[in-house]
Amino acid sequence: MKALVFHGPKDLRYESFADPKISQDRSLIIQVQKCSICGSDLHMYHGDRIALFDYSKPMAHFCTGHETIGEVVEVGKAVTTHKVGDRILVAGGSGCGLCKRCLKGEINLCEGNTRGQPSTAYGISPGLNGGHAQYMEVPFADTGAAKIPDGVTDEQAILLTDALATGYYGVKMANVKPGDSVAVIGQGPVGLMAAEAALAVGAARVYCIDMQASRLKLAAKFGGIPLTPDQARERIMHDTNGIGVDAVIEAVGVGPTLKQAAMMLRFGGSMSILGILQKGTELPLQIMQAKSLRVHAGIAGIANLWEELIPLVQGGRIKGEGIFTHHLSLSEGAEAFRLFDAREDGVIKTLITP
Ligand SMILES: [Zn+2]
Ligand SMILES: [Zn+2]
Missing domain, CATH: 3.90.180.10 (Medium-chain alcohol dehydrogenases, catalytic domain)
Structure with missing residues (x-):
């Protein structure tokens, strides 16, 4: 063959x-x-x-x-x-x-x-x-x-x-509930499917974060709120009265986005990591502990x-x-x-x- x-x-x-x-x-x-x-x-x-x-x-x-x-x-x-x-x-x-x-x-x-x-x-x-x-x-x-x-x-x-099953797994592992505010970092196929799945299970607002315009355009079509990384934290903190989102699905898997995820979560919020992590990738352990975050990393x-x-x-x-x-x-x-x-x-x- x-x-x-x-x-x-x-x-x-x-x-x-x-x-x-x-x-x-x-x-x-x-x-x-x-x-x-x-x-x-x-x-x-x-x-x-x-x-x-x-x-x-x-x-x-x-x-x-x-x-x-x-x-x-x-x-x-x-x-x-x-x-x-x-x-x-x-x-x-x-x-x-x-x-x-x-x-x-x-x-x-x-x-x-x-x-x-x-x-x-x-x-x-x-x-x-x-x-x-x-x-x-x-x-x-x-x-x-x-x-x-x-x-x-x-x-x-x-x-x-x-892609869809993995995105949905991220939604489940981040413990997304009806009415929740959610951020999805990375709008590749898995991130996009996570955003659509989060809305399907009842998330009230889903912030979709990526640098690329074509991806953000599709995220908006799915019903997400498209944001560039520069806009994300300010907008999310504004919308949540400085508290942060209930859940973050991280679909990139590098140190800076993992830190960004921890920063935009509320105290006691949940993060699921879907990006394939590389050796030496840093997790923001101090923020995770200070904010009592739940973090899950796994393969669907x-x-x-x-x-x-x-x-x-x-x-x-x-x-x-x-x-x-x-x-x-x-x-x-x-x-x-x-x-x-x-x-x-x-x-x-x-x-x-x-
Ligand atoms: Zn795959
Ligand atoms: Zn088996």
């Missing part, structure tokens, strides 16, 4: 790659129909780190991509919920479905890795190839994939594989969130409209990465067709 293959930082190649095979009974194979690039993929692109993986060091080649939908073309013997011909969305990360944490509905905390099983995100390491390819193996398919539901568009299905258990999210999408409460600004073919994958990284041409997110 053809795939987009990671050879190293800024070196992605569209080339032939071994066809995926059913490696265990609970796997299936999809023919990829659409896939996209996540902001976190840029950490590979830059040679940074994602969790344990350090992309500045040489590693075996693999297919990138963890936001994928496709048609099932082959199923393993133990797969019960999918059959050949089904169109499915695949969660960006997979849990084993069998361990104590997975059974409790916490697949992001899967113990599988400690048992040597490939329960991790797709397309971030040679351990599990991703969906920037014509075909992809989906291990633990009953746990980490679902039929594309009625009333959900292909673009929304792709958003459900990561994507498939666990679908039960709540899919009806919100089907009911039109969350639309994700306008997130996909650019459509490219997989053969243009390297260019898609370059464009997304350079933030050229008002790009918010690219949709890729193999």
Whole structure:
């Protein structure tokens, strides 16, 4: 098959790659129909780190991509919920479905890795190839994939594989309640989806903070209050009588924005950190303690969130409209990465067709 293959930082190649095979009974194979690039993929692109993986060091080649939908073309013997011909969305990360944490509905905390099983995100390491390819193996398919539901568009299905689920996870972890004031720092796809989700669950005001005009424009369309970083603190303090917001969702993951998040929260407020943190990123511990803040940093258990999210999408409460600004073919994958990284041409997110 053809795939987009990671050879190293800024070196992605569209080339032939071994066809995926059913490696265990609970796997299936999809023919990829659409896939996209996540902001976190840029950490590979830059040679940074994602969790344990350090992309500045040489590693075996693999297919990138963890936001994928496709048609099932082959199923393993133990797969019960999918059959050949089904169109499915695949969660960006997979849990084993069998361990104590997975059974409790916490697949992001899967113990599988400690048992040597490939329960991790797709397309971030040679351990599990991703969906920037014509075909992809989906291990633990009953746990980490679902039929594309009625009333959900292909673009929304792709958003459900990561950006929307992660944004919503940020909203939940920041403990957003009806009537709350919320700030979302960073209006990339995840931040934008966090803003739309916060409004969907009843936030009264959502301040959307970013430097880029095209992103702020879309944030305003979602019902957010668009602010540049320079405007943000003054406006928020003015609107909240100097108290600060109830919740902040931080979708950048660098020291200055984490500090900004702590500064704009009220005493006792909650922050969730969605940006992928790098080694040495500083947390504003003093402010966190002085203001008794609750802070959560984590990776979403994507498939666990679908039960709540899919009806919100089907009911039109969350639309994700306008997130996909650019459509490219997989053969243009390297260019898609370059464009997304350079933030050229008002790009918010690219949709890729193999
Ligand atoms: Zn992602
Ligand atoms: Zn598990």
